[in-house]
Amino acid sequence: MESEPEPQDDDEHIAEPHTPSAGDVLLAIEELWPESLAEEWDAVGMVVGRPDKTVQKILFAVDPTLDVIEEAVAWGAHMLVTHHPLLLKAVNSVASTSFKGRAVHRLIESQCALVTVHTNGDSAVGGVSDVLADAMRLQDVEPLAQAPNGLPEEGIGRVGVLAKALTLGEFAESVFKLLPAVAGGMRVAGDKDAIVNRVAVCGGAGDSLFDEVQKSEADVFVTADLRHHPASEAREAAMGGRPYLIDVSHFGSEWLWLTPAAAALRNVLLDQGFDVETRVSTVNTDPWDFVLTPS
Structure with a gap:
C-alpha cells in the first residue's frame, strides 16, 4: 500500500526575494516617477553606473554633494538616488580637479550608481x-x-x-x-x-x-x-x-519626500520579487551655516 504524500508547506512555494540589477531598479523608479513628467529643461535618470550591476543598498538624498557621496560609499551603497541633478548644466570635463569631476570619479571608483529623480519626482503622485x-x-x-x-x-x-x-x-x-x-x-x-x-x-x-x-x-x-x-x-x-x-x-521642503520615496521604491521592488535595503541620508545639504538677524 502506497503511503500518503506528505502535505506541502505553502511557504515552500513562495519564491525567495533576489537581488535586482540597476536596470531593474530603474524600471521601478520609472513606475513611480516617470521621466515623461520631467520638465523639458531637466536632466533626470541614471547619471553614473552600469544597468547590469546588482544593487543591494540604495541611499536617498536631496543633493549629490561630496559629503553625501562619502556617506553612500561608507555604507556600501550600490546606488545613490538624489532629487537634485549633478549635471543639470552642461560640462565639457569630468576631471577630478572640479567638484563635479571628483563626484563622478568617486562614484565610479566605488561602483555606486547615481540616479536623479527631480521634476518627475515633483509632479508624480506621492511626489x-x-x-x-x-x-x-x-x-x-x-x-x-x-x-x-x-x-x-x-x-x-x-x-x-x-x-x-x-x-x-x-x-x-x-x-x-x-x-x-x-x-x-x-x-x-x-x-x-x-x-x-x-x-x-x-x-x-x-x-x-x-x-x-x-x-x-x-x-x-x-x-x-x-x-x-x-x-x-x-x-x-x-x-x-x-x-x-x-x-x-529649499533643502527642507524636499527633504520630507526622501523617507516615503525610499519606502515606495523598496515596496515596488518587493512586489516584483526583489529585496533591497534603502536608507535616507543624514547629511544636511542646506548650503547656509549661520544667519544674522536684528536684535
Missing part, C-alpha cells in the same frame, strides 16, 4: 509637493499646475484646504515644526492674525507659479527660494492681502 500637502494635512488636494503629459492628479505644486482654519501665525508655526532645522529659518509675509484655510504648496523654488497660485484662490503659498522682485510684486498685486507667502528652506 515632493504631495508629501508636503500630506504633512500639512491638506484635504481635497489637486495640482497647482497640471502636468501636460500626466494624469489629472499629476503636476507641479499642490493646493488644498486645511482640516481647520488657522491664523497665518499658527499655520506658519506648524509648517516650521515640520521641517528640518536650517540656519536660514523661515520667512513669512502677511498679517499673522489673518485667517488662512486654502493652501498652495510647491517643494523647491516656486516663484514662477504666482499666476497659478492666484488662480487657485489660495490664502497662503508655501514654497522656497522666493526672490525679492517676484515676491515684492506678488505682495504689491495682493495689496497686502492674500495670498500670503511662506518662504522655507
